[in-house]
Amino acid sequence: MCSYNILSRSQNGYVILCNQCNHYQVAFGTMAATFEPDAFKYFCDYVICMKDSVCCNGFENEKRIKVDVFSTSTMLILNYKELRQLYDIVCEAKFNLETDELLSELNLITE
Numbered sequence: 001m002c003s004y005n006i007l008s009r010s011q012n013g014y015v016i017l018c019n020q021c022n023h024y025q026v027a028f029g030t031m032a033a034t035f036e037p038d039a040f041k042y043f044c045d046y047v048i049c050m051k052d053s054v055c056c057n058g059f060e061n062e063k064r065i066k067v068d069v070f071s072t073s074t075m076l077i078l079n080y081k082e083l084r085q086l087y088d089i090v091c092e093a094k095f096n097l098e099t100d101e102l103l104s105e106l107n108l109i110t111e
Contacts (some may be wrong), residue, residue, distance in 0.1 A: 007093035012085045015093035024093075026069075028086050031076060033069040043070065044094045051087040056080035 004016040004025075013028035024040040026033050035043055047067065054065055060080045067076035067086065078086065 007096045008089040010085070010089055012082075013089055015089055017097070026090070028076065028089070029082070031069075031074070033071065033074065035070075039070060041094075044090050047083075047087055047090045048094075051083055054080065054083060 002018045002020055004018055006014065006016050007024075008015040013026070015027075016025050017023075018025070022037060024035045024037070026035065026040075026043070050065070050067065063077045063079050063082075065078045065080065065083050067078055067083070069075060076086075
């Protein structure tokens with residue numbers, strides 16, 4: 001049975017880490033994807049880079065932004081507003097993860 005650490009959540013989705021298998025799950029809209037640790041870090045960087053490089057060009061509500069979830073059969077197609085929402089939960093999860101890692105390195109977290 002998995003026990004999860006919630007890294008980020010909003011009305012649009014969540015990011016969780018399974019304490020047993022060390023896999024991450026990202027849920028957004030009606031999609032959920034599971035990532036191994038290295039793939040999750042790459043996905044976070046990918047979403048951050050996309051958010052920084054894509055502009056809305058007056059088409060904020062059009063679903064025209066492809067977000068790869070590194071599966072041969074699945075991808076997200078988002079509008080600009082949804083990309084910003086995904087970016088928000090990914091950045092919060094990444095921040096919380098990095099904070100936990102830093103506190104662990106400093107021996108400030110007890111389990």
